Amino acid sequence: MPLKLDFTLDDTTYRHYLNGHPVVMHSHHYLALITKLVEDLEDINGPQILADTVEDTMRALFEDYFQKNSITDSRDKGMIGTEYFSTFGLGKMTISGNEQSGEARLSHSHIDEGWLIKWGKHHKPINHFTRGYVAALFAAVFNSAPRSFSVTETAGMVTGEEQSVFVVKAV
């Protein structure tokens, strides 16, 4: 079941909407610097604040779509989540797993490729944004509460790997 895309425009404010949710365009420079900002705020848990924020906002968006389109099958939910990832321009994601554990892989990644274009390689993975996205997607697919899954990026394109890999475990 492919993701249905409904792009609309408010003629008064010129705000743009995707499936009823206001969205805005930015570039890889923006997300690279936001990622760097949260890394610099590691002492106050900046990377996890970013991941949790992505988990919460994406989860709400997924649930809204599933409800409006009567999506109940877990396979369909997973496919819609990965298609949304691409629609946001964030790259190409595949997921596998069950309620206990799983994996997400990125063959293309806006955040990693953007970081590489801007600054080149880094000594460790930095894709906290996608950690949150994967946590939201697994929780939505398996109807779990927020923070039900821990997500660790075990390989990152920014370190020179061909793909980014995220290991998912039920908490």
Next chain:
Amino acid sequence: MTVMRNDVVKALAKVTVQSNEQGLIPEYEVLVNLLPVSLLNTLTERLLAAAPDRKPEIEAGLVRAAYECGYHTGCGIITSEIFSEVVMPMVTEDEKDILRGAYAAFTAWGWAKSGIVQLKEGKKMIVRAFDYYEADSKGEGLRAYMLQGLNQAFFDLTYADPYPDGMDTFVCKQTKGLETGDAYGEFIVTCK
């Protein structure tokens, strides 16, 4: 003929960005993303709430992210095919008109319903915004970090040394905000 703002806004507002088979959106010489505004606002709120004593550092980081995004993407926009088609035929006053066109794009693409209310070429600009997504966020004080960065970027692109050597020539300060109860957001760009 100078730039007919309403015509430009209407024409550019129809432009939509869509990802390629790699799930990426390469446009305007950058990789574009299209994110829910609730995510961006919530992140700002949570970062500021987590470390109120480091507010200046976090605010500076948010403005910087917007500034670099605006500087590089803005250059891609004003040299893009769509800008050449829609805006450039109306340009008769060089930089001034290109800047007007850029603010029409600013409005059309949903960053802020905004326009220039005062311009001293190469010296000072006052911009007012009557709708912008950061005004939806919860918090205290003026907090249109995105618009501060973007306004500075667009003035740098127009009046500082040619891209990419003109960064950080001007600075933008927010003086009013919808988020603090004013009728509009106001932004003043001056020399650093």
